[in-house]
Amino acid sequence: MTDHWNVFLDQQGARRDGDGLLLGFAEASPTPAVPLLAVMAQSQVLALRGADAATFLQGQVTADVRLLSEQRPLPTMHLSLKGRGLFSARLLPAAEGGVDLLLPTAQSADDAKRMLGKYMVFSKATLTDDPRVVLMLVDDTPDTLEHSLHQARLPQPLPDHVVVEGDITVARLDGRRTLVILPAEAAMERWPMLVEARTPCADDGARLASIVAGDGELLPGAEDLFLPQALNFDVSEGVSFRKGCYTGQEIVARMHFKGEMKQRMQRYRWPDATRLPAPGAVVRSDAGRALGEVVMAVAADDAVEALVVVRLSHDGDLHLEPWGALQATPQPLPYPLPEK
Incomplete structure (x- = not known):
């Protein structure tokens, strides 16, 4: 994240810990009943690009990557041989067949680069850090969202869809949560329109909204514990049982077809x-x-x-x-x- 973006957040009243990590913008913790503008400072976007990007990823994660062609945001996991999640990510379609992976923390992103990099050497694909800012809008009504996206000159995707316009990505995850990924300069320009009807907060506000939505993600400390079904990824298209092979697929499929959670x-x-x-x-x-x-x-x-x-x-x-x-x-x- 760029220095001038951090300076801008400090000017908006950001609170930080001793290491400079963003804690929020007010003393009170976020609440499920209040519209929020969450600055997801801990999150990291990775850009997967190249002719083999989607094909390579299809063999590495639990979700059916082909659904990205329908402009859908997909939760997914990369698994161990035991079928347990090593990291989770949100997959978002990018231009020219590329894929953006949204990871919940910088450590998760480093793990993803290390794990996927082992299998990428024979593919025409690259995985690099994307420096864009990640925001989550949490709204109680669609009207609030549509108004602020219009005011901020941002695209308006349908629920459970993604729109990519240049270097701006907007993804509506459900009826309440919308991801906005954009360069720091564009985020600063649009901040007044986005914060107008919302309370600014940090990653905890985005995680609170995800908890209310029953949308779990693997955070550092919980690696290699959960089958994707344990985190209800089979409810949200985060795991496909018919797409073909990927690491850990046999165990996941056996539990689905023959076992009982x-x-x-x-x-x-x-x-x-x-x-x-x-x-x-x-x-x-x-x-x-x-x-x-x-x-x-x-x-x-x-x-x-x-x-x-x-x-x-x-x-x-x-x-x-x-x-x-x-x-x-x-x-x-x-x-x-x-x-x-």
């Missing part, structure tokens, strides 16, 4: 936002039995909002060491889970 990602809320569990933290039952792991958690309204993979048979509170019982209450997901 005993754990699924669920949304929970509990009090005391002063303590946030790390991704991959083990949750337990009252009796101390391991139930699953935390996927992602953020502070919101003096509470914790989280996505947690738990046993489907579990009924009761969640426990986390060393805090004990969380007083966690299940929250609704905006989609039904598969019966199997």
Whole structure:
């Protein structure tokens, strides 16, 4: 991210930690009920380009990359041989058959470059850092979104679609969340129109919106833990069971066609936002039995909002060491889970 973009954010009231990491723009944590403009400073876009870009990626990730030709944004994972996710990404179509990969952190992006680079040597494809700014607009009504995109002279994709105009990408992930990826200069120019009806925040606001949407992502610390179905990627077209081979595909397909998922990602809320569990933290039952792991958690309204993979048979509170019982209450997901 460019220095002048950081200076601009500081002028807007940015708060940072001792290492300069963006924390937000106000003392209060984001809330699910307020429209947000989230500066996703921790995220990184990787540009996959070349004649073999889409073909190469098709053999490396869980989603069917061919759906990008329909201008669709796709969640996906790259798996270990055990079928567990090593990193997750949002795939976005780019010009001339290229693909943009949106990774949740810089470490995730470094991991993706390292892992995919091992298989890329014989392909006509390159994977490089994209310096553009990543914003997420979180809105409560389509009218708010359409008005601000029009005011900011940005394209207006349909829900679950992407529009690319030059070096600007706009992707509507669902009815509430819209990604805007653009150069820093363009982001600064459009900031007043985008922030007019929204509260500015950092990555935690975008993650809160994703938690409400039941849209989990693999963060550092949770690598090699989850099958894609455990994070409900089979609900969101994040995994294809008929597209052909990719690393870990056999195990994922066997679970889908012959097995039965005993754990699924669920949304929970509990009090005391002063303590946030790390991704991959083990949750337990009252009796101390391991139930699953935390996927992602953020502070919101003096509470914790989280996505947690738990046993489907579990009924009761969640426990986390060393805090004990969380007083966690299940929250609704905006989609039904598969019966199997």
